[in-house]
Amino acid sequence: MVVTDESPSPSLSLDEFQSALQRLGRSVVTASQVARVLECSHAEASERLAALADAGRIASADVSDDPVVWYPLDIEALSSREHRILFPERREVVVEHPRQFTRAQLAQFAHLVDSSGDAYIYRIREEDVWQAPYDHLEDLLRTMRDVLPERSPHLEEWVERQWGRAHKFTLATHEDGYTVLRAASDDLMGNVALQRLDQGEHVRAPISDSEVWVASERVGEIKRILYDAGYPVQDDRELESGDPLDIEVELDLREYQRSWVERFESAHSGVFVGPPGSGKTVAAMGAMAAVGGETLVLVPSRDLAGQWHEELLTHTSLSRDQIGEYHGGEKNIRPVTVATYQTAGMDRHRSLFDDREWGLIVYDEVHHVPSNVFRRSADLQAKHRLGLSATPIREDDREADIFTLIGPPIGTDWAALFDAGFVAEPEVEIRYVPWADEYARNEYVSSHGHERRQVAATNPAKVEAVRTLLEDHVGSKVLIFADYLDQGEALSKALDLPFVSGEMRHRRRQVLFDEFRTDRRDTLIISRVGDEGIDLPNAEVAIVASGLGGSRRQGAQRAGRTMRPVGSALMYVLATRGTNEEDFARQQLRHLAGKGIRVTERDAPQVEPVVDPSEEDAQGSDEDAPTDGIGGTDTSDETDTSDTPTDGDGDE
Numbered sequence: 001m002v003v004t005d006e007s008p009s010p011s012l013s014l015d016e017f018q019s020a021l022q023r024l025g026r027s028v029v030t031a032s033q034v035a036r037v038l039e040c041s042h043a044e045a046s047e048r049l050a051a052l053a054d055a056g057r058i059a060s061a062d063v064s065d066d067p068v069v070w071y072p073l074d075i076e077a078l079s080s081r082e083h084r085i086l087f088p089e090r091r092e093v094v095v096e097h098p099r100q101f102t103r104a105q106l107a108q109f110a111h112l113v114d115s116s117g118d119a120y121i122y123r124i125r126e127e128d129v130w131q132a133p134y135d136h137l138e139d140l141l142r143t144m145r146d147v148l149p150e151r152s153p154h155l156e157e158w159v160e161r162q163w164g165r166a167h168k169f170t171l172a173t174h175e176d177g178y179t180v181l182r183a184a185s186d187d188l189m190g191n192v193a194l195q196r197l198d199q200g201e202h203v204r205a206p207i208s209d210s211e212v213w214v215a216s217e218r219v220g221e222i223k224r225i226l227y228d229a230g231y232p233v234q235d236d237r238e239l240e241s242g243d244p245l246d247i248e249v250e251l252d253l254r255e256y257q258r259s260w261v262e263r264f265e266s267a268h269s270g271v272f273v274g275p276p277g278s279g280k281t282v283a284a285m286g287a288m289a290a291v292g293g294e295t296l297v298l299v300p301s302r303d304l305a306g307q308w309h310e311e312l313l314t315h316t317s318l319s320r321d322q323i324g325e326y327h328g329g330e331k332n333i334r335p336v337t338v339a340t341y342q343t344a345g346m347d348r349h350r351s352l353f354d355d356r357e358w359g360l361i362v363y364d365e366v367h368h369v370p371s372n373v374f375r376r377s378a379d380l381q382a383k384h385r386l387g388l389s390a391t392p393i394r395e396d397d398r399e400a401d402i403f404t405l406i407g408p409p410i411g412t413d414w415a416a417l418f419d420a421g422f423v424a425e426p427e428v429e430i431r432y433v434p435w436a437d438e439y440a441r442n443e444y445v446s447s448h449g450h451e452r453r454q455v456a457a458t459n460p461a462k463v464e465a466v467r468t469l470l471e472d473h474v475g476s477k478v479l480i481f482a483d484y485l486d487q488g489e490a491l492s493k494a495l496d497l498p499f500v501s502g503e504m505r506h507r508r509r510q511v512l513f514d515e516f517r518t519d520r521r522d523t524l525i526i527s528r529v530g531d532e533g534i535d536l537p538n539a540e541v542a543i544v545a546s547g548l549g550g551s552r553r554q555g556a557q558r559a560g561r562t563m564r565p566v567g568s569a570l571m572y573v574l575a576t577r578g579t580n581e582e583d584f585a586r587q588q589l590r591h592l593a594g595k596g597i598r599v600t601e602r603d604a605p606q607v608e609p610v611v612d613p614s615e616e617d618a619q620g621s622d623e624d625a626p627t628d629g630i631g632g633t634d635t636s637d638e639t640d641t642s643d644t645p646t647d648g649d650g651d652e
């Protein structure tokens with residue numbers, strides 16, 4: 001029986017029309033295609049499309065031998081509109097022109113694998129499900145359904161299986177005080193754990209078929225063994241609170257900071273992941289107050305140690321004699337001690353970990369923890385451990401170390417962060433700079449390895465490219481990053497600006513940083529020493545002259561220096577055209593895309609180099625003299641990211 005519905009078809013909104021286009025993956029459609037998506041008759045679809053066209057919202061074209069086609073009036077608006085496509089079998093999501101919030105949501109459970117051009121490709125790996133910062137599977141699935149263009153039962157079943165694997169083993173504290181490992185089933189204990197753990201070293205004695213007493217001093221190893229076997233362990237043990245220490249935070253924590261601290265209190269360990277400037281350090285003080293025990297804070301550089309010291313004095317009830325610093329400059333162990341990773345990683349300073357009954361270890365810039373400190377952390381499993389990171393993805397992808405030795409990411413309420421305006425999406429532009437001259441290009445062609453990278457990074461034409469950018473941003477607060485000492489000095493001379501490097505005395509650096517913070521200075525040239533956490537909250541523009549060969553995280557940190565909540569922040573990355581810098585630039589900034597940063601690319605405007613007349617004579621005399629290449633990178637500062645630490649400030 002056919003029921004003819006005399007009432008007019010329900011109208012079709014422009015949003016529904018555009019969603020249909022997205023579902024169909026097309027920008028021009030026929031009524032029958034739309035009928036399929038709307039699950040209505042062809043006639044009804046035609047009627048609804050015609051009504052939308054009559055309302056002047058869409059257009060149609062009579063294509064002679066083909067049916068009428070319909071398309072949005074402003075095809076441009078569509079082309080810049082966010083468009084998501086799911087490939088369930090590959091567990092991939094492709095997003096064109098993703099918005100910042102979309103990228104932040106995807107970063108909760110998916111790994112950004114490519115972002116060249118406008119399409120961002122995310123893949124969901126098993127470890128992404130394991131580390132998804134949710135207490136319940138339903139919460140994870142809700143976020144997925146919110147951000148994925150369609151539901152996929154097949155994908156959700158896979159996610160559920162991975163989630164299950166991450167909840168098959170639990171470490172707990174037995175009522176008699178010893179540490180036990182519990183499995184979700186006898187089989188898992190027998191076929192997975194007991195096949196891999198060492199009887200005696202790891203396993204002390206069986207308690208039941210699914211529960212064993214384990215060696216508490218081997219917990220770090222046990223976690224790693226089971227993680228590598230595909231079973232990340234939930235750590236629900238009661239942890240030591242160390243010698244009691246009463247700490248109060250004298251700032252009102254923001255909603256998302258309180259949420260971080262509450263989640264940490266229930267999990268006892270974990271990582272706060274939030275954009276630079278979002279308040280992780282202050283939230284860590286909240287965690288210190290919650291634990292109420294003596295605290296060891298580990299940071300990547302001496303400058304940052306000084307900054308933590310100041311922040312603790314400013315924002316907590318701690319008195320000056322309760323806080324000490326432990327690094328090249330001073331060796332004071334106090335109830336709250338801030339030490340550099342370099343010092344903490346050295347055997348002759350291992351007493352740092354054992355000298356006091358710490359209740360909490362804080363790892364700042366957790367992706368920066370050197371291997372020897374990670375190894376030492378394996379012995380600290382009885383303590384509360386907190387990581388802070390703006391970019392949790394390690395260059396060498398050692399998420400497993402962070403997960404097993406410190407803890408899983410603790411959920412970040414991105415919506416609250418964005419609503420509170422603590423994430424300013426910076427514009428990042430890669431500017432491709434031509435060679436200064438044939439000589440410089442030939443030098444690149446004839447060099448190899450590190451020197452080749454160096455020649456590309458220190459292309460003299462970059463000086464003019466920086467000068468042009470400074471002229472475009474007169475009055476803005478600008479940081480120019482130069483990894484190579486000679487390039488930093490060349491920029492300093494050409495632009496008459498100070499160059500802050502690890503070679504500069506600590507005191508002089510502080511003076512320049514303070515002048516920048518207090519607006520007595522607009523522009524600074526800095527080397528790696530400025531990468532980690534040095535608080536230059538009012539930087540508005542970052543120009544990366546060199547340092548692309550470093551790592552993705554440096555790119556994020558540099559963007560971070562301009563991602564402070566100061567409205568629109570800009571970052572220019574100078575890459576020499578036709579060299580490996582182009583690939584580095586795209587690879588490094590792809591990582592930033594996963595943190596909600598939009599990347600554009602363009603060629604630097606051609607400019608004639610400004611040559612100092614005095615140099616003109618000098619150039620004439622030895623223009624054929626081979627240069628020995630540009631001086632080495634500034635490894636004299638403390639934030640050397642290699643695992644064999646060097647310490648610019650003479651840490652013993």
Ligand SMILES: Nc1ncnc2c1ncn2[C@@H]1O[C@H](COP(=O)(O)OP(=O)(O)OP(=O)(O)O)[C@@H](O)[C@H]1O
Nearest residue numbers: 251252253254275276277278279280281282390533
């Ligand atoms: N709850 C708060 N109330 C007032 N100010 C705050 C609060 N939380 C953070 N701030 C301020 O915001 C700035 C950045 O905070 P914080 O240093 O904690 O951020 P961060 O995420 O640790 O930055 P980075 O990643 O660079 O280390 C600081 O000046 C801090 O004093």
